[in-house]
Amino acid sequence: MPATDPDHTQAALSSDAPLKPTRQRKVIHVDMDAFYASVEQRDNPELRGRPVAVGGSRERGVVAAASYEARRFGVHSAMPSVSAKRSCPELVFVKPRFDVYKEVSLQIRAIFSEYTSLIEPLSLDEAYLDVTENLKGVEYATQIAREIRTRIWEETSLTASAGISVNKFLSKMASDQNKPNGQFVITPDMAPSFVAGLRVGKFHGIGQKTEEKMNRLGIFTGLDLRAMSIEALRQNFGKSGSHYYWIARGIDDRPVRPDRIRKSVGAENTFERDLSSYEEMTEVLAPIIDKVWNHCARTGIRGRTVTLKVKYQDFQQITRSRSVQDEVQGRDGIARISGELLAGLFPMPRPVRLLGVSLSGLNTEADEAVTDDGPQLSLGL
Template identity: 55%
Template sequence: MNKLSRKIIHIDMDAFYASVEQRDNPELRGKPVAVGGSRARGVVAAASYEARKFGVHSALASKIAAQRCPQLVFVKPRFDVYSAVSRQIREIFYSYTDLVEPLSLDEAYLDVTENKIGMPSASIIAKEIKKRILEETGLTASAGVSFNKFLAKLASDMNKPDGFTLITPDMAEELVANLAIEKFYGIGKVTAAKMKSMGITTGADLRERTEEELVRHFGKVGRYYYHIAQAQDERAVQPHRIRKSIGSEHTFEVDLTEEEDMLAQLERLAQEVAQDMARLNAEAKTVTLKIKYFDFTLNTRSKTFLSCISSADAVLTVARDLLRTPQLPQFPVRLLGISVSSLFYQQDKQEGYQLTLEF
């Protein structure tokens, strides 16, 4: 199949967690809402669009969020509800194609090159999916349509919220050339800063570098950077990916020295790991904490149980215990990560129950 003939849709729910909370609680509608954390401690997991106007966003420390937006309303996450809504949305996807690759509870790729309703237009399918999501869940989604995953993902982010963007083959190269390097999906803050130090500020600048040069500076991922600079992405939508572990980690701009700050970051990481487990209908027996110190020394600590865990609270409880075992980190911490392994997928698991942890 000609790569340019593929029809890929990327659906991204708008401020998903916060929108669910506003849907279910009319008193929150129109107000700045932060899901996760509290006014005193913790980390924001998601923010409504009303909150984003004040510079509140996910991964922001709750104390800073409250300073930026004094009227901010903090809401405790309800991952069971978000997972249920996500499954409802996914059923809509499956009514059009079996080639669905979820990225998280609130976004997914769909390959509709060949689809169940025999519709040749991916744009019409995307708009119909958006309409059904709104009718069946009361929530809005943004959709991007293109001939590869990179461009579809890029398109879905261009006109949020409730957006729709189509990137055709004749639009792609110029659009990518004019794109600021920090807007590229897959290029984070650290990599963007390194690229800027090399004089790479736009897609056009990135396109001028050879594949060998990018691999030399960035490793294997340099090949990916080289191809997306040409608006090329041959990755297929992968509906069935069995993972052996699930994890999330974060490198801090300022090294952490206080236990309170470390615990706040662990809360955020535990939420992200639990979210991925819910998306994959998975449970885990092993929790691993990763700590990287200011001097890049790496330390990992693990705990394995006889029964499975899956909730954010359970993962956080174990990670918090591991952080303090045998003692709190004695040096500044530049990175924290949580991963879970010894996974059991719901469809394969014959018996078992979620372990309730008391410490």
């Protein structure tokens, strides 16, 4: 059987592949609906029904979250606040309250823990749950998802959406289908056609740059991705190529990991031409810092250590770090420390081909917290 045959199992193809589970898993992805904005609308009746953006309204501000009323105008997370206001003149900006979001997230996490101990938080507003063996002995994962969503509403006055399937990738894709306040099931029989019709940019874990590279290779949909050999994908995307090969077939053997803790958050960029001047480097650092801060703003993560990564023309790599006592204060704090670390390296011995910025010593290391119903599955999901 050829390696590109979608029926060829991962374990049969590769000796170092993870073993296929002997029992069909039941995985739920729970995703809170417009979490930060919904909390603000819940706590302030004057904001209900209005377009709301959580984030800074100043010139260099960024939207951390947008209500569904704001999304109708094209406002979305990580969008510059100036652009958001231009798209929606009636937009109301609200300062983030991460202490409140974390408190609510812990309430939701407590609900999850009544059903399973296998909970993998992705951020304050979403998590995977493995309910193959659940604490309440409920047969159907769809019923568990429905009960959890009802409990969340009753205890927090917030809505959640859920995706149910046999693995993490498919459940994540499913949770987007009936948002807000709905759930969706992808059965094993549905998986191949569902994935085949997806644009690769919709795949969880495939960002804009990877999507653009795939498009240049003629890969636009899951069906196109499935047509690629595993060797070709590894050649073009390194270790990630194997993962893309399997998710194009709806196969994802990654376990739900309750001990998953993010140690750092960072971004980097390799330049089309090598850079030599401080002015050039500070200019290209700005969007890198934006990416780091956008993730922090979206997830509530904060950290104490900023690290600057520099890769020279000859591929030699160095890092420089600085820590503060409490936590780095906002995007401006990350930018200030990064700029000072960069300035300390001048004059540069060689031109620079890559710069990166990361934030570590995260608050998650000590206390990480945790977004029309689908058909009931006869095969036990």
